[in-house]
Amino acid sequence: xxxxxxxxxxxxxxxxxxxxxxxxxxxxxxxxxxxxxxxxxxxxxxxxxxxxxxxxxxxxxxxxxxxxxxxxxxxxxxxxxxxxxxxxxxxxxxxxxxxxxxxxxxxxxxxxxxx
Amino acid sequence: xxxxxxxxxxxxxxxxxxxxxxxxxxxxxxxxxxxxxxxxxxxxxxxxxxxxxxxxxxxxxxxxxxxxxxxxxxxxxxxxxxxxxxxxxxxxxxxxxxxxxxxxxxxxxxxxx
Numbered sequence: 150x151x152x153x154x155x156x157x158x159x160x161x162x163x164x165x166x167x168x169x170x171x172x173x174x175x176x177x178x179x180x181x182x183x184x185x186x187x188x189x190x191x192x193x194x195x196x197x198x199x200x201x202x203x204x205x206x207x208x209x210x211x212x213x214x215x216x217x218x219x220x221x222x223x224x225x226x227x228x229x230x231x232x233x234x235x236x237x238x239x240x241x242x243x244x245x246x247x248x249x250x251x252x253x254x255x256x257x258x259x260x261x262x263x264x
Numbered sequence: 265x266x267x268x269x270x271x272x273x274x275x276x277x278x279x280x281x282x283x284x285x286x287x288x289x290x291x292x293x294x295x296x297x298x299x300x301x302x303x304x305x306x307x308x309x310x311x312x313x314x315x316x317x318x319x320x321x322x323x324x325x326x327x328x329x330x331x332x333x334x335x336x337x338x339x340x341x342x343x344x345x346x347x348x349x350x351x352x353x354x355x356x357x358x359x360x361x362x363x364x365x366x367x368x369x370x371x372x373x374x375x376x377x
Contacts, residue, residue: 182365190370191368191370197365253309
């Protein structure tokens with residue numbers, strides 16, 4: 150079964166608003182990565198946060214990681230219509246648990262940003 | 265553009281057939297991963313290779329096999345295809361096999377009729 154779970158499953162907002170997506174995972178991780186996918190196309194890497202980091206920024210993206218709660222969040226500020234896509238979190242399993250960084254994906258959050 | 269290439273983009277075939285999907289990693293990346301994305305199972309890790317050697321295995325069926333060649337490109341072979349094998353198959357690559365960002369190719373959409 151998939152390890153990560155995203156919440157909400159779908160999110161609909163207006164341009165200019167912020168979008169927050171949450172992700173939970175089950176076992177210890179080496180890192181957690183967020184990806185974006187436009188309508189059945191390829192996955193675009195957004196940001197990687199390592200297990201010893203708590204927050205990371207990249208442009209309009211802010212990711213937090215709480216390893217005690219096994220959760221992460223992705224915040225997109227000042228959203229644009231072009232941000233419409235599915236967003237996936239993927240946990241990179243801990244090397245010492247034999248995961249060898251295989252990514253375990255959640256089911257994704259479908260974000261719709263309306264002009 | 266991630267730098268990872270996959271061919272073909274689309275593949276339509278019949279049940280019972282065998283197909284080969286090809287992936288070229290980003291320049292310098294030694295590690296290649298294969299993932300399957302289907303409507304009912306979501307994105308699932310299949311298998312990982314590092315510098316020609318199998319490194320980790322996920323939910324890969326026995327009918328499926330993969331290899332990584334000396335020039336680091338990889339192939340995923342799917343045989344005795346079933347309707348349920350219809351999915352998007354992604355290849356990803358990374359420099360470090362254990363900790364780095366994985367960059368995904370555009371995927372191969374397989375349709376089994």
